[in-house]
Amino acid sequence: MTEIRPAPPSAIPPSPDRIGEGQPDTARETANAGQRLEWLDICRGLTIVLVVLHHVTGAGLDHAPTGGKLYFAVLSVNRFTQLVVPTFLFLSALVFALSPLSRFSWRRYLSSRARQLLWPYVLWTALYLGFQIVTGVGPVAGQRLAAFWNPGLLQGKGYFHLYYLLLALQVALLLPFIRALLVRGREQGRRPLRLGWVALGAAALQLGIYLVNLRVWHLNNVGVLSLWYVLPLVLGTALGASPDRFTALWARRKGWLLAACGVAFALYLPSGFAEVLHRPLNVLAYTAGNWAYTVLAALVLSGVSVELLRYTSPLGEKLRHLLGRLGQLSLQVYLLHPMLLWVLDRLPYPKPAALQVLVIVLYTALGVGLPLAFARLIEGRRLSVWLFGR
Template identity: 30%
Template sequence: MPETFPRPRAAGDARGAAGRTAWVDAAKGLCIVLVVLHHAVMFLEPQGLVPGPLSMLNTALASLRMPLFFLASGLFLATALARPWRTLLHRRVALFGWLYLLWTTAQFGLFALLPAGIAPSIATQDTTALLLSPLVPAPSMWFLYALAVFSVAARLLRPVPAPALLAVTALLSALVGAGTIEIASFGWEFMARYAFFFVLGWHGRRLVERLAATASLPRVAVAGVVAAGAAAGAVLLGLHEVPGVAFVLNLLAVTGGVLVAAELVRWRIGRVVIALGRRTLPIYLTNVLVIGVVTTLLAGLQLPAPAQYVMVALVTALAVVAALLLHRALLRARCGWLYDLPGRWAARPATG
């Protein structure tokens, strides 16, 4: 990537690698940082290293990080669906399936070596759960599972009119988000909740790009205030179990996220976010492993609340940097099969 990134005339005009718009890479960069932050909070909170307000903020950000990630992932799906079945199965099912099984097993092995209590229960599996992971999405790696499943489902559902798919997935999201429909599997539940945003990215790309093209600091500020106000109101009034409320909060958060990402490409810091957005895969695959090791080293440490904010930020940044450095080192060591299909089966698609 060049040292500088030119300021676009409109947010939707800037094009990144592989024909992707720069703001989409920025959106993915934001999402992956929020995902790593979530994992850092998840591991450090049981150790007493996360202040209450930051924990609450992390919970609130659930309305943004994965819905926006799914939206961004669906934006360029049409091109993949236009290719033959063999190509789709190779590049989106075999690839994501391989990485899912490989890194789910690696995570299981590392967590088995960590001291008891380091890895939170929501992130761990027993042997039975590991064996069932081809059917029940594993914690931390479930997004890869979802991308493979959604790609096949989208190819099969291409004849279905877009309004019908959007309506059905919106209803599913509303009911699952409110707890009206309960799904025992963590991964399957989130897939049901966020399928709408994948479909929206797929069928509503022009609408989303028009939204991105309107980005400005005032619009970002208004969108942020509206989303935060709606979330606070839902909490204060206890409305989260009302069908549709969580879905509306997701829509508001994603709208704000698109505007933020599109505005970021106009600023110098946007270069960093865009660069991360083009490298989400290696960060996603290994950040939990890094955080698990770091948490082991920090166990028993006591810090005042102000220092805890700094600690969470440092662990998040360290996990991102370490994941990227590990990726570079493993590629140099000819271990590219850890990030792609092995040998001659390598897909090398434009993932991330």
């Protein structure tokens, strides 16, 4: 499948662990913790749908006439879905910040990350290397072991989406240190740092990293570096400094966040178009616009997930349940869907614009639904642990 990938690229990380390891002391605390987890799972579910849509629209651009209305409509959706990396990193940081500080154990933490991140990364790099060999695009005999190691494992290039597991491994090592800086006073009853100052500091640090790369590192594939996502990681950690900090922020500032996100997307979109169309591009403006839009979009999508908890109709409950289960199994969908999309991309593609839109919707539904069905079929079995580390 032809993949349109920006810099930084978009993908989906595996679901973070659930909040805490102990049980709340009261029924009310249990209910509150469950509700917090529910919106987080809903947000992960929404985001995995968007990542599949991102990949489907990336391939759809090959079939739409370049420069036409359909092309720019599909491209706009593709640029919109760039929010997925910051959203999942934001959620991962928030969940980790909410976990009990006093119960943290490096040994237990690293063991769980090795099982849930490192093992799937190694296994699926090997599986997708085999998939490429079978489909005739893999390395030739004699070069396969070297390709598995580098660029496979060392650069995250075993397949177009696997680099994110390499990024997730870096993030897993970085989050305990970010939490130690921003959340360590919580269990002593101290107030968390002011969110505005944290955001300004994170933005300044992010700009500093950009300048270091520009003048010192000269790295092209910066999207695979955890430091390229300081903003969502720091903001997620800061908002996880107290259990209800994000929901309180959303309740007070939802209008401003929605407006700011819309403005940021409108300002970023021309640069997003230029990057895909290989037109002259101000790299700093593109990168800053991408950071601003995607971080704001991560906050908005999280807020939308909180809003979904308010719909108590039977249809609303079914939707929440579906999205929640999808969020819990997002790693499985993430790992499986590229193989399915590769098969779908070999089918005849219609010419009429309306049919192409329907195909994008259908392929997105299949790309989410079939991996989800397989994940649920083997859930709780040894095969699931072997394949997905959970």
